[in-house]
Amino acid sequence: MRESVDKVNRRGRQDPADDEVLELVHQVMHQFRSQLFQALRQGEHELTHMESKVLGFYAHRPGATQSDLVQHTGRDKAQLARLIKGLRERGLLHGEADAADRRNVRLQLTPEGQAIQQALRQQAKALEAQAVLGLAEEEKAQLLALLRRVQGNLNA
Template identity: 60%
Template sequence: MPMTLADEVFESLHGLMHQYRHLQYRALRGGAEELTHMEHKVLGFFSVHPGATQSDLVQHAGRDKAQVARLIKGLRDRGLLEGQPDEADRRSIRLTVTAEGAAAHEVARTQASQVNAQAVAGLEEGDCRQLLALLGRIRGNLDAVQPDTRTAVD
């Protein structure tokens, strides 16, 4: 059975994302702290939501609790995240990014921005806006099939 145009679009997107992630991972691994993609995303979440809990991240990201727990433990062990017991519920730990974690996240964010800029080099602003609009329409089509499946940490 020959590929449809829709198949070709998604094969192209899939290949593009593999190439992009490879470059992102290489940039993240080149930093002093050697962050993984998910560690970078977790630091980003707690940078924007200081004092959030592990449960907040699980709910926000739609990730497996055990995976999130391992990520947080690793970041805490490396001194990139710290936690304080919640005043109202001592079982909950409120997490914040340490100064070292903020520095590592900033380096990773800068490296990711460089990869992003290289990826769209040569595209005009209008091209980028049109691409965003088209991708938004595709996302809307998929949301109509299965709403609320997006994750912010992906």
């Protein structure tokens, strides 16, 4: 009986490292994104974080609609409409009316939008390489496995 009580009591106590793990994951991702978008802002195109996310969405889903983006992001429809309008005015997104339902506009990146998206991806790849510099293949595999377990715990 004593052993089962001890297990229950230990489970109720939080290890101080529990809080630190997710805080560090958050800080690493914030630092990564900050450096990535700092490079973008210093380039010839000034993009906000959300603008880059919108471009990324349409890069992976050419022909998707604004409604598809709203559903994917869960963001406010009006906010996304303003973002899309701005990206279209800057020549980064192009829209065509849907042949089946002319009320829907199918959006895709323009060649300039594709170039920006490619530059963002190259910058991200360089930062990804920098982030894991010096880690052995086994260490990368272990880190991935541990993070997948954390993700699984949150999904349970």
